[in-house]
Amino acid sequence: MDATNTNGILMVNLGTPDSTKVSDVRKYLRQFLMDERVIDKPYWVRKLVVECFIMPTRPKASAEAYKSIWWEEGSPLLILSQRLQKLLQEKVKTPVALGMRYGNPSAESAISELLEKVKDLKKIFLIPLYPHYAMSSYETAVVDVQDTIKKMKLDVELDVLPPYYQNEKYIDALVDSAKEHLEWDYDHLLFSYHGIPERHLCKADPTGEHCLKVKDCCHVPSEAHNVCYRHQVFRTSEEFVKKANIPEGKYSVSFQSRLGRDPWLTPYTDATFTKLAESGVKKLLLLSPAFVSDCLETLEELCEEGAEIFEEAGGEELRVVPCLNENKVWVDTLASWCKERGFE
Structure with a gap:
């Protein structure tokens, strides 16, 4: 040094x-x-x-x-x-x-x-x-x-x-990490982000009157977006699908790992697994961009519990893209x- x-x-x-x-x-x-x-x-x-x-x-x-x-x-x-x-x-x-x-x-x-x-x-x-x-x-x-x-x-x-969350280099890294998996003949791509209580959005909102109060708040310009988790995860997903050329209608966003009974961001990932399988999705590809390193939430909650929920609901295979890691x-x-x- x-x-x-x-x-x-x-x-x-x-x-x-x-x-x-x-x-x-x-x-x-x-x-x-x-x-x-x-x-x-x-x-x-x-x-x-x-x-x-x-x-x-x-x-x-x-x-x-x-x-x-x-x-x-x-x-x-x-x-x-x-x-x-x-x-x-x-x-x-x-x-x-x-x-x-x-x-x-x-x-x-x-x-x-x-x-x-x-x-x-x-x-x-x-x-x-x-x-x-x-x-x-x-x-x-x-x-x-x-x-x-x-x-x-x-x-x-x-x-x-x-x-x-929307930095071009970060998005490039995400797409590069998923490129081999995107070649799979999947039916649907699900972005699963760690959930947070809805009240956290409102508490962080510097305007006090935008998050969850304005219709389609995450897509209506506001300074609240600088500290709005929900807006930012949507942006990551949007930038990813644009860069990776994912067709409209072939992807969606959900939120995992909720705790307690208070309202958390929806839709919930576990419920989404069931809904997608019941709608006819057989091959599901999953990405978890909120994590840059694989951990309990990706390796156990998604790869193990998630696959079980999806398959029990009629799905055939759930593939989880590893985090950015190395x-x-x-x-x-x-x-x-x-x-x-x-x-x-």
Whole structure:
């Protein structure tokens, strides 16, 4: 590394339990669900919901789910994120560190790693590994890093990569990662995005009067779109089908992984599997662009549970396109964004 360098690059992903032990999964879930940007209720309500209604049963069930997708090396999300870190480091001279919003390695340990490699750290380029803005993903990751820098009492400037949901290079990487699968004779392409509560859209809306209040709000111009998850996932899908030449009517969008009884973004992915199969779709291709690294939600919820639901409803085959993971175009894209900002 260049001893005169004062810059560092920090990638942040969601996180993962340290192991499939129920105790480790419980610890991870508690940290995740007690985040006020995930369950955005007063502390006492959040505490009550998490400890009384979720913790008694969820950790054991989640541990079993993690066991079904766990690799010999460890958590798929962590291993894939580490591989991405290494590949990006091969493209740039600026030190690259990896942190997780929940679990290990923490943002603090990642920044400490940069401090060890950079003698006089002055600036960090933060890359949230979330293409779309949501308070429960992108926003909480950025705030966590900001709070960590304050906690560590560092005089460091933070340059944050904005959501890249419609960035041409990101779309190119998505299409490249899916190109072989798009050659399959599929009947329908489903984009499944991680769901969020509808109230999160309204809470993030800076106008207070656009999201879910204006007819066809996601396609009516508004400053709310800068922080509107729903608008942004629609844009990703639209840009993808345009670039990949997917015919109108051969694709749709759905939302997965809902929690609790409050209204979440619809249509729900599990219900969509059944609806598509019952409508005559036999070969279903699925893409999950909200995730850049394969994880529990893609490997277990979609590949395993999703395939079972689809086939039980009359479908014949569900193919899930792997996330960007170590895709070369994706790595080159990240490197280009670093260099554009002076993090050579």
